[in-house]
Amino acid sequence: SQQGEEDPQALSIQEGENATMNCSYKTSINNLQWYRQNSGRGLVHLILIRSNEREKHSGRLRVTLDTSKKSSSLLITASRAADTASYFCATDANTPLVFGKGTRLSVIA
């Protein structure tokens, strides 16, 4: 079953711009994670934010979590062509990860 829903489904930006992706989910969670997937390859873990955290940073990544709205956002600053990939949010509530539909990001050089 699918828990998260990313928005937008696709995003195209110029290199150097910031990219923002949003994720909404339906039920209570323990953690929310973001993963990146390059075309046809495995997923790479980016960041995990716990339900009692509101914001987390990792390099050019900034993740926010609003449990009252059941939503999260992923901001990639100063994007690069190498950031072109699909980005998925995934939630867990003492369960295995359930992935959202994903956002396909294209960064144009």
Next chain:
Amino acid sequence: DTEVTQTPKHLVMGMTNKKSLKCEQHMGHRAMYWYKQKAKKPPELMFVYSYEKLSINESVPSRFSPECPNSSLLNLHLHALQPEDSALYLCASSQDYANTEAFFGQGTRLTVV
């Protein structure tokens, strides 16, 4: 070693064939997973092994048969598949059953002809 290794990378099989997908990790993770991913869709959970025991089967057809020979290995045995089973099959592992990050293999691209 933070890798999850999947073999083969690509597999083409007929509907009457029997084949196996293999997955290996040496991170001491106690949970291992099989996911199925169709093009432009998110990964969908198939099976979860926790401490080498099957803990979740997401109503997967019996033509898919998982096996966990030991804590480092996970197999997925395939028999009498249908063309609609063609997909990317991803193996993952994590320290525990939930609440931790998952490490994914590069996947096996399966085509059923």
